[in-house]
Amino acid sequence: MAIREGVFKTIINCFKRHGAETIDTPVFELKETLTGKYGEDAKLIYDLADQGGEILSLRYDLTVPFARYLAMNKISTIKRYHIAKVYRRDNPAMTRGRYREFYQCDFDIAGQYDLMIPDAECVKIVAEILSELNVGDFIIKLNNRLLLDGMFAVCGVPEDKFRTICSAVDKLDKTFWEDVRSEMVDEKGLAPEVADRIGEYVRLNGQLELVEQLMQDEQMMKNKMARQGLEEMKLLLTYCQLFGVLNKVSFDLSLARGLDYYTGVIYEAILTSTAEKAQTDGADKNESVGVGSVAGGGRYDGLVGMFDPKGKKVPCVGVSIGIERLFSIMEAKAEAAEGKVRTTETQVYVASGQKNMLEERMKLCNLLWEGGIKTELSYKKNPKLLNQFQYAEEHGIPFLAIIGEQELKDGVVKVRNTSTREEETFPREKLLDEIRTRVSSS
Template sequence: MKNQLKHQLRVVKSSTSVLVKKMTSVDAATMTHANGDAKIAQSAKLVVKTPKGTRDHNPHQMSLRDPVFEKIKAIFKRFGAPCIDTPVFELKEILTGKYGEESKLIYDLEDQGGEKLSLRYDLTVPFARYLAMNKITNFKRYQISKVYRRDNPAMTRGRFREFYQCDFDIAGKYDTMIADSECVAIIASILKALGLPDFTIKINHRLILDGIFDVCGVPVDKFRTVCSSVDKLDKSPWEEVRKEITEQKGIAEEVADKIGKYVKLNGGKELIDELLENEELNRSTSGKQGLEEMKLLLQYCDFLNVSQNVVFDLSLARGLDYYTGVIYEAVLKATVVENGKNVGIGSVAGGGRYDNLVGMFDPKGKPVPCVGVSIGVERIFAYLEANAATKPRTTETQVLVCSAQKNLLEPKMKIVTELREADISAEILYKANPKILAQLQYGEENQIPLAIVIGNSEIENNVVKVKNIATREEEEIPRERLIEEIKERLKKI
């Protein structure tokens, strides 16, 4: 019977040691995690592990993850979104040409005769494909699913090759910035609901960036590649980005320096007003339009009670090609300890406007303007796991049905069935004659609140004992009042 108890313990231990590894050593994490958790079956020469960059989630991790998904779902619903689901793979050509330099990270399926398929890289392109395929022009939805990227895993910080995204998108031609502000508001609602109130949502606009590149003298055909370099400013200092722009991307030094002055700026409404007065930037039509839209967005953020978390940040560029308007990214102020140093968790949500993606799937190229946000939930889990004060229960069992003597499997099976039929979660041990101590120990290990104990005398007298496993208090109740009495006690616990 002891064996039956061991698993939960083992899972607790292994999940603890994973956390310790995560928090103390990048090398250890790289060795064990980046290659998946590995145990080599030497005699059979079969390596028993999960694929590189992926992992299992044990019951303890699941009991942390599940409520987070539930909370995110609840907020998506609170903003009026229904849910859709799409296949894990798409026709390869659906994904082709949508991700710029990141395309090399797409997982392809083997050609086994038939269609060429790839695993989805995000939920945005499948959403756009769904809209175009069904000729939908107005739609709001959420989707919570796994996506796949052949990236270098950095599992300490929650970067995996298989990971969940939680997406909320609004498709349709609406009035300027209303849907965009809704996306910013939903990020704030979710982070607050998850108990992470200390965050900043950086906002920028691709048109403002284009305006800056324009007035600084970047050739139009280099806008996107310079934008990719600017995107690295959250991880690298300006000097490095400047070097990349001038040496790798062939931009003149004085042009780079002019860009440098702009992208260092961040602030609120006053910064927008200042830039709207800036004669240089105003020469660019797109720059001006971007600034005016940004001004409206900040006003709506104020109405939606999120302006205290929002900052207009000209260094924000976002990597993906398909954005066309407002872009945003939420950053937690919290840090995790890594090699004894505090390291920022970084971006936990991001998104923006992509007005041309759906049109790429339409025979006539008819565009459907879209704006959306994706919650990077794995990084949030990495933070929550590292900071979990107590271990949540992994099961919801309310009653353990125990026998104090031998040959009582029949009445135990009948009681456990009666309880379950009354919607009470109940278990018995899978032994014909387990020792009473082993049963109660199982109840304790699994934090089961109540035990029902029966012996021959209880059966004779038509009663059962109800035991509070934690306090060890015990009471006799009539057998026929079993369900009512148990329900009453469960209410009080």
């Protein structure tokens, strides 16, 4: 939790720097709210027992509850973040940070705005967070559902197969093109030459020059969706440049994202120091499968309308930070660096080596608490001095404030530095100031 608090702080600071407010929604939703939003994954939803009253399920993500909240409260513009737990009846995989109960960490911008401006801010936010957390090199893959659909059309995919072929493309980060191709042809009945045409496109990635290249592709430019997708990508990349994050992004035609509700830009951030291997041809892809992805999202302009009685749409774009994976990485880093992580923030331990000093220790403790100093004392009546020293050392408490008969008589307190073991004596009335100086510089 101590490490998690640090990660939360960095992320929340970033969200606030971008002007977001936070909202909270209940952990359960009406079952019908979640029905039909997650495709095959719906089997992973936790239901509550029918104990009379509403039929409820535990939330599966934070996006559907957000959309339901906007529709229900008739909110058409908001920039909000929400950090909360979601629930999936999945097979846990602790090492990959996959649990049945886990935090999601979402930032979304709802509202009717000009093209790609909020979309670019989402990219900026992911770049800021991953940079500030110091988790190594990363790349934010960008693509666009309109462009994907246009490309499918150009390649000759029948329209009713767009979504299922999109799901197949989505597996490219986890498996080889050959497997994806055989899924398209053998399982999903696509003509081999259509699959091969898709194969040509999905190996492309780059930046603005790739947009220019595809804009030379006459067939693509004849398709309205592909054209619009390309124009959006051009704008998005231009804005990424203005936000100083062009070196962190890659326009990648293989990025598809599993969820059905995306309607425009899609994102996925991967850590390249761990994911590198997966991109090397011939390497064992399974080794690093899934460990690299640490954020994802996209534009979903239709979801809110599904909850509005009149179908009124509210355009939305957002990202979800894969905070459990970031926790795993930060925990591993902290362990490697220090060995032990402090779980408390105590600054001073009030101690005495003499008997019958409990009341005096309590008074001194109180003085420090009232002065805003994080302070502890032993809950034993007559603890041994050595045990008190040990407690401070084991818990990383930087200072001890020590009293005994003599200190009380002289009106002083001895301050001991836990790590250097140096001791200084101060008049009691100067103690707070002296401690404050020491804790602020330590």
